[in-house]
Amino acid sequence: MTDLCGIELAHPIINASGTFDAIAARRVFGDALIEAFPFAAFVSKTVTLAPREGNPPPRLWETAGGLINSIGLPNKGLERYLAEDLPQLATLPVPLIVNVMGFTAEEVAELVSAFAEREEVTALELNVSCPNVETGLVMGADPNEVSALLGRVRPLTEKPLIVKLTPNATDVVAVARAAQDAGASAVSLINTIRGMALDPVSGRPWLGGRTGGVSGPAVRAVALAQVHAVAGGVDIPIVAMGGVQRGSDALDLIRAGATAVAVGTENFRDPAAGARISEELATLAANSGLSRNHTPLNC
Amino acid sequence: MTDLCGIELAHPIINASGTFDAIAARRVFGDALIEAFPFAAFVSKTVTLAPREGNPPPRLWETAGGLINSIGLPNKGLERYLAEDLPQLATLPVPLIVNVMGFTAEEVAELVSAFAEREEVTALELNVSCPNVETGLVMGADPNEVSALLGRVRPLTEKPLIVKLTPNATDVVAVARAAQDAGASAVSLINTIRGMALDPVSGRPWLGGRTGGVSGPAVRAVALAQVHAVAGGVDIPIVAMGGVQRGSDALDLIRAGATAVAVGTENFRDPAAGARISEELATLAANSGLSRNHTPLNC
Amino acid sequence: MLERRVYGAYIVLRCADPDGPRPQAGQFYMLAAGTWGGGAGERPFLPRAFSVLRAGAGHGLEFLIEDIGPGTHRLCELEPGDDLLLVGPLGVGFTAPADGRRPLLVGGGVGIAPLAIWQDELGAAPALLGFRDAPRAEGARLLADPRVSTDDGSSGHHGLVTDLLREELDNDGHATVYACGPPAMLESVRVLCEERGTPAQLALESGMACGFGACFGCVVPTRHGYVRLCVDGPVLDAAELDTALVAGAGH
Amino acid sequence: MLERRVYGAYIVLRCADPDGPRPQAGQFYMLAAGTWGGGAGERPFLPRAFSVLRAGAGHGLEFLIEDIGPGTHRLCELEPGDDLLLVGPLGVGFTAPADGRRPLLVGGGVGIAPLAIWQDELGAAPALLGFRDAPRAEGARLLADPRVSTDDGSSGHHGLVTDLLREELDNDGHATVYACGPPAMLESVRVLCEERGTPAQLALESGMACGFGACFGCVVPTRHGYVRLCVDGPVLDAAELDTALVAGAGH
Numbered sequence A, B: 001m002t003d004l005c006g007i008e009l010a011h012p013i014i015n016a017s018g019t020f021d022a023i024a025a026r027r028v029f030g031d032a033l034i035e036a037f038p039f040a041a042f043v044s045k046t047v048t049l050a051p052r053e054g055n056p057p058p059r060l061w062e063t064a065g066g067l068i069n070s071i072g073l074p075n076k077g078l079e080r081y082l083a084e085d086l087p088q089l090a091t092l093p094v095p096l097i098v099n100v101m102g103f104t105a106e107e108v109a110e111l112v113s114a115f116a117e118r119e120e121v122t123a124l125e126l127n128v129s130c131p132n133v134e135t136g137l138v139m140g141a142d143p144n145e146v147s148a149l150l151g152r153v154r155p156l157t158e159k160p161l162i163v164k165l166t167p168n169a170t171d172v173v174a175v176a177r178a179a180q181d182a183g184a185s186a187v188s189l190i191n192t193i194r195g196m197a198l199d200p201v202s203g204r205p206w207l208g209g210r211t212g213g214v215s216g217p218a219v220r221a222v223a224l225a226q227v228h229a230v231a232g233g234v235d236i237p238i239v240a241m242g243g244v245q246r247g248s249d250a251l252d253l254i255r256a257g258a259t260a261v262a263v264g265t266e267n268f269r270d271p272a273a274g275a276r277i278s279e280e281l282a283t284l285a286a287n288s289g290l291s292r293n294h295t296p297l298n299c
Numbered sequence C, D: 001m002l003e004r005r006v007y008g009a010y011i012v013l014r015c016a017d018p019d020g021p022r023p024q025a026g027q028f029y030m031l032a033a034g035t036w037g038g039g040a041g042e043r044p045f046l047p048r049a050f051s052v053l054r055a056g057a058g059h060g061l062e063f064l065i066e067d068i069g070p071g072t073h074r075l076c077e078l079e080p081g082d083d084l085l086l087v088g089p090l091g092v093g094f095t096a097p098a099d100g101r102r103p104l105l106v107g108g109g110v111g112i113a114p115l116a117i118w119q120d121e122l123g124a125a126p127a128l129l130g131f132r133d134a135p136r137a138e139g140a141r142l143l144a145d146p147r148v149s150t151d152d153g154s155s156g157h158h159g160l161v162t163d164l165l166r167e168e169l170d171n172d173g174h175a176t177v178y179a180c181g182p183p184a185m186l187e188s189v190r191v192l193c194e195e196r197g198t199p200a201q202l203a204l205e206s207g208m209a210c211g212f213g214a215c216f217g218c219v220v221p222t223r224h225g226y227v228r229l230c231v232d233g234p235v236l237d238a239a240e241l242d243t244a245l246v247a248g249a250g251h
Ligand SMILES: Cc1cc2nc3c(=O)[nH]c(=O)nc-3n(C[C@H](O)[C@H](O)[C@H](O)COP(=O)(O)OP(=O)(O)OC[C@H]3O[C@@H](n4cnc5c(N)ncnc54)[C@H](O)[C@@H]3O)c2cc1C
Pocket: A060, A061, A062, A063, C028, C044, C048, C049, C050, C051, C052, C063, C064, C065, C066, C067, C068, C069, C070, C071, C072, C073, C110, C113, C114, C204, C205, C206, C207, C208, C234, C248, C249, C250, C251
């Protein structure tokens, strides 16, 4: 049993937001996949107030040991998400963490209030990797933005609030500390790193969104460094992610200070990655004498 | 002929600082390598005022499509560099760009003044990816630090000053603009991205320096995004680097706005990479109708 | 991997999938070789999507592959006995013609793959297959008595496969068209059929990372917004499309 | 790649290097297979360093490889005809004994490789070879009449190769020791020789990215500071070392 700021997880491996669609996966692989669900909790793709079509294609570019995506957060919007998706996700055998994003603190507040009432929802993850349209600053790159945001939304719910940090910041630790001081229950990192690709033929940006976010093994070492640094700067639990492919990658992040580890891009290569990685981790943890509620090596 | 802020280059491909030692390479591969020198200019490893042993080993960790290094800028220090290395490097058939770093503006000023007098030196590259011990801020991550530094050293020489930017910053474009406004002749990017690895056995940091810098194909997409963004924000020329393995990677960076392209980690896999890449680039440029003094596609 | 056969410019891979479900015509699999990565630009990293060419009880699965980049190159190099990782069958395939219409198969290049298994299931169905040149036209041997066209005239009709389609539809328009091929070809098929009110099912292509609806990367525009081609396609009803020209698809 | 031979737990690769210079004993090459990358953790990416096992005019180059990770694993899988990329010969090798001292070769595990070519060049030279177990001890066949020890006693002397070295030095101390093997073994060899004032040349190991002095990643501590093992080694005079225990070396 892993305790993530009050969320009880059967094991430390969950999915990264936007990299696994439990509803689509059930359609494709059947109920078997849902019953033996590969993750200890299900994290939704980012939900916004209004519906979003997402970015024009192409949305993907494969890079060395990784992927650039410019998906653009397509989603049904809060209303249809509550009506259509939530009931289906409530049938999952694991806790549900809903990831939300707003372009103003008020938008985030509306989203948080709406999910605060739904007991199908165990916790909320705040995606702050977007510009605040009022200040123009990327919320997650600025400690003051994050404090202000949490000051507004923290009072709205008792549920755990997990703040998802962006790696595209000079001082991620300062942002994490600001989140903790403003009442965040946990932080999660890393989100994707800004990247770009050009069409080999035209020389113009390949992605419909022009730039995108890099994920996968290519970012693993960067994620480990940021998780290690943040673990040294905050006392709240950390959900670590970034390039996790194997139990040993998850073990590294736990040793660096993470309580739970999320799998993202690897799901695309192996729909059962979550289950495989949690088994590999269990074996490694047993051998390396890493106990369930361990204190990370003080390195 | 490529004109890089007054430096005449036979082709756009140079080496990235710290990834090719022309003196050692001559010892290993003989004069042939020097005569058919793989690069259009030679960029030295970072020189500091005092000699440095560098970080304790291990200094390397291989990652997916890349490398983490914590070399720690070992070098002989200014005095012995001038006496022992400069005379040998002066015999190279290409322009010499000396990369320097100081822990205070005064240290950088001393280095710049010393090389200003030596006509073997064509230009200087300022490595600002280190903390200013007086302010505690990483010089290259803070526009004000960069302005102050250039304010101090720009008057000391007529030689081109190339400011090497760090990618570990929230707003690299703002730093680049500050460098331009304070008189930088060009900017170069990207330096390595902060990363980390743990010893699989002990779980402690693998690298003697604990953290290191990620380079190689793993950072290519991040480099392209930052080069493209900086090209949109400054008018001075850009030396682009980050994961360049092939002519097509160099072409991408040129299309994104670079005047010259530096090859780093790929030199380790192929000592002749510079020559190979410049040939591949010439062929591609011919076919893609990219002229020598082209204006980058305005994308 | 059980067998590797060469058809001119194309490779056919046959592999075992003992306990996998039998795929439907038009469905696809995500494939990766046991040794993946380390090709041009340190790719491939993600698996690649391939339509089922043929599937038979005990016979295994067949795929038709054209070497156009690091992923297909690695797959084309595989030898019998090498590991091949596959996820599938995935997506929505073809559906049978309605109200007595005759099926008409129209394929371009490597896009003939899903038409072969569809022809097997339909029994006899006329196939019009277009290729760039003679080496590629050898792929036509994979279907029963096809009419062939090549862009360079080196084999069969000199011109586009849509010339043949126009002929066929002028002779007898009471047909349902099943088409797969490069975006430009699919778009002219779509327009031809739209003009004549002929129903058409188009097997499209787009860049995919996962193949099972997880990444939202494979979307194509339809009359009711973007749809994920991997779960809502790859076969789409032409009536749902304003265009078959998918950004980033083809090569 | 010309030939692949198995010696218990080790693989010997023989490859052609027609126009390459003849390597000296103790020198090494950076090797990479034609298909690199895509192994565990999406590695290997960089080439790997390997001592020359044997080199003969027209005979090509031989390397002895133990599969301990993604790079060596890939190399151990190579078949004759596969591509092998090599850079070398690199580094500084062994130098002949001075003032009539007899050469004594001491090897541990895969570290016996540079001793084989050195024995060829010296003509006869006694070789003391230590291995973990019998399968690895089969590597001893690569040298002429060696004395063997195994940690588990399954072959030869039950114990450490340094037991054999102590014996030999007690019999006749007028020797120069040439040693290559795991850090712990090299360190006991260093101490043994230091105690007796016996000159020793140690072929060390450290993680390398380039092999030709470009990255400064392979440094080992000596009495006069860090030296790049790839250009100032891999063979170092024991007298220059306070320790042969190199951080990060071995496995
Ligand atoms: C449903 C479906 C079924 C298919 N069926 C078949 C089939 O039966 N047979 C067959 O041969 N092919 C089929 N394809 C196409 C096949 O999946 C692609 O040819 C394959 O993915 C190409 O991979 P590659 O690495 O060889 O080439 P890539 O290098 O990936 O190039 C393929 C195209 O992708 C773009 N591209 C180039 N570089 C990148 C990059 N770094 N990241 C992303 N895109 C890039 C370019 O437009 C290029 O032309 C199908 C595709 C789909 C979606």
